Amino acid sequence: CELPGVREGLGSSPGVPRAPRADLTRAVFQTPGLGRKRARASLSDISSLEDIEGMSVRQLKEILACNFVNYSGCCEKWELVEKVSRLYRENEENHKTQGERMQLNEDDDSLCRICMDAVIDCVLLECGHMVTCTKCGKRMSECPICRQYVVRAVHVFKS
Incomplete structure (x- = not known):
């Protein structure tokens, strides 16, 4: 059972002209900046704890996601900064102790x-x-x- 006028006006309000589908598609694909490849932020980009403060929320989330850190409960930027700072400190500590572990591996043989x-x-x-x-x-x-x-x-x- 089809109601008259429903098919033509699907998803539009009366008196508001609908944009053709091709124009919408073209507008999405021609938006500046979307076609360029953007380099993802990574933990190796950070040289000091001060660098973390200047990062955007998107960059902080990318770093956390790439390092498998859950940030689902974080609502504020400072929470993300805290998590990335902790990740950075732990990563630095791991790099320092890796040299010590290499010396122990010789004895472990x-x-x-x-x-x-x-x-x-x-x-x-x-x-x-x-x-x-x-x-x-x-x-x-x-x-x-x-x-x-x-x-x-x-x-x-x-x-």
Whole structure:
């Protein structure tokens, strides 16, 4: 059932002329600035905490979104600034401690991959992988590297 005049006037008020659809489309696509690619703001763009204060709300939200930080409850700019500032400080701290961790990794090469306490001193037989201490090796039913069944864990002596 169709009412007369409904189809022609769909979505328009009486006495208000409707713009043709092609004109609306052209107006949207020819808006200046929309065609250009805009560089996204990132955490690496920030050189100090003072830079964060001068950023727009859009840039702050982009940084938070790119770093998987939820900002859904933030209504004010200062809340976003606070979150980005915290993210920036934590990121700087991570970069400082990364050098220390790299030095620790050299020592970790000889630690048991299961308990991370004892030195690797065991070879798992049939596969021959050396990834555990004797204590953990004896408890293994399969190799943590290749998942092959462990027949025996043999203590080895390194010289």
